[in-house]
Amino acid sequence: MFTFRSKIPVSVPMAFHWHERPGALDRLLPPWENVQIEQRSDSIDPGSRVVLRMSLGGLPLRWVAEHTELHPNDYFRDLQVSGPFSRWEHTHRFHTDDEGNCVLEDQVDYRIPGGSLGQRLGKSTVEQMLVQMFRYRHDTTTHDLIAHARYQERSPMKIAITGASGLVGSQLAPFLTTGGHEVVSISRSAGENTIQWDIKNQQIDAAALEGIDAVIHLAGESVVGRWTDKKKEAIRRSRVDGTTLLAKTLAGLQTPPKVLVCASAMGFYGDRGDEILTESSPAGDGFLADVCQEWEASADPARQAGIRVAHARLGIVLSPKGGALKQMLTPFKLGVGGKIGNGKQWWSWIxxxxxxxxxxxxxxxxxxxxxxxxxAPKAMTNLEFTKVLGSVLSRPTFLPVPAFAAKLALGEMADEMLLSSCRMEPKVLESTTYPFRDPNLERCLRKLLGRQ
Structure with missing residues (x-):
């Protein structure tokens, strides 16, 4: 029997409703595990099932779980139908403490396959896995609920997202739905809760955007890969043309959204050495700096129509599911990771x-x-980042990637993304009291990689 318990500073009904809403499972899957949701029910009612696809020791495996009991604001239970354990019964309990806060308790009654031998060989490994998994789950649940509680007096919103299937969008959408908001996707593909658009031909279903309260625009061609002329044009066009189409359409609506949040990037500032860069710093030089300036200016039609427009200049987004960290993990785990170039370039991570x-x-x-x-509030040099990642993974970091090798492999992309220095500070977030979840790099990496 394994039990993990945490106090969450919200009411029991609020915490229970969070678990009932679509998106909760997406938010609770540990990012270091290779797990995909193959089938799901949008409820935790008895009889509803979830099918997860994963690997165990390199072998593919399906885990089928069925919800068996539901007692609102008290507990719900699910049982493994098939999967890696001889037995797995998971009870999610909710209590109210003396201060009126929720105490979340996860209790797992499990049995390791292989009898007494399996118990002797696997017990400590499974216990460690459960500790890491439920520590992550409770941390995510707590911080998500605190974020939503700050605005619990507001009415639920209808929010449209472009790039909803990408690294950020695939977690942003379930975060919003567990907060009670309705999310629709703006995509080239048709589907349920989807608004279709065609950036190339500058077409979008404007009527479907009527009544949307907010739009978060994340779509854009990946910048990863060698920047040929064709690739660079795709990077620029996807961002500029997509934002132009969206901004003009929103500006022409009878009931436009109150806010448009557009993704931008740290590339706006270019290579700036040790200079501290705030939102008031001027643009830099280079391909990405030029793209970011044109990208942000493309939202002007929405701005001129009275829509509140914000440009989120993203730093290096850390997740083992994608982006820079995913690319770094394999060489670092093999003990062949190291600084890039001289390692003095600043990496602004989040x-x-x-x-x-x-x-x-x-x-x-x-x-x-x-x-x-x-x-994050404190940028790190590439050398500092490298040492912290090596320490978290318990691997050496003495094999640097020479600058010429990075340029040979990736060309212009290496110059503007791996070797350039961008020391950003989040002044707007700090001045508006945004509560950072992960301000410390080592603790952040330990949480993301299951090594707390």
Whole structure:
């Protein structure tokens, strides 16, 4: 029997409703585990099932769980139908403490396969896995609920997201739905809760955007890869043309949204050495700086129509599911990771959860408009970042990547993204009292990689 308990500073009904809403499972899956949701029910009613696809020791595995009991504001229970354990019964309990706060208790009655031998060999490993998993789950639940509680007096919103299937969007959407908001996707593909658009032909279903309260615009061609002329044009066009289409359409609506939050990037500032960069710092030089300036200016039609527009200048987003950290993990785990170039370039990093939290903060805070640096309070040099990651993974970091090798492999992208120095500070977030979840790099990486 395994039990993990945490106090959450919200009421029991609020915490229970969070678990009932679509998106809760997405938010609770540990990012270091290779797990995909294959099938789900949008409820925790008895009889509803979840099918997870994962790997165990490199072998593919399906875990089927069925909800068996539901007692609102008290507990709900699910049982493994098939999966890696001989037995797995998970009870989620909710209590109210003397101060009126929720005490969340996860209790798992499990049995390891293989009898007494399996118990002897696997017990400590499974216990450690459960501690890491439920520590992550409770931390995520707590911070998500605190974020939503700040605005619990507000009415639920209808929010449209472009790029909803990307690294940020795939977690932002479930974060918002667990807070009680309705989320629709703006996508090239047709589907349920989807508004279709075609950036190339500058077409979008404008009628479907009527009544939307907020739009979060994340879509754009990936910047990863060698920057050929064709790739650079795709990067620029996807951002500029997409934002132009969206801004003009929103400006022409009878009931436009109150706010448009557009993604931008740290590339706006270019390579600036040790200079501290705030939202008032001028643009830099280079391809990405030029793209970011044109990208942000493309939202002008919405701004001129009276819509509050904010530009989220993202730093290096940390998640083992994608982006820079995912690319770094394999060489670092093999013990062949190291600094890039001389390692003196500043890396402005931010956890994926803080990106999501900051986008929500910007959307809900009516005083925020214009550029907003989305980065942790303390940037790190590439050398410092390398040492911290190596320490978390318990691996050496003595094999540097020479600058010429990075340029040979990636060309212009290496110059502007890996070797350039950008020391951002999140002045707008700090001045509007955004509560960072992950301000410390080592603690952030330990949480993301299951090594707390």
């Amino acid at each position: 956890s994926l959860d803080d990106v999501i939290g900051a986008l929500h903060h910007i959307m809900m805070n009516e005083t925020i408009h214009g550029p907003v640096n989305l980065t």
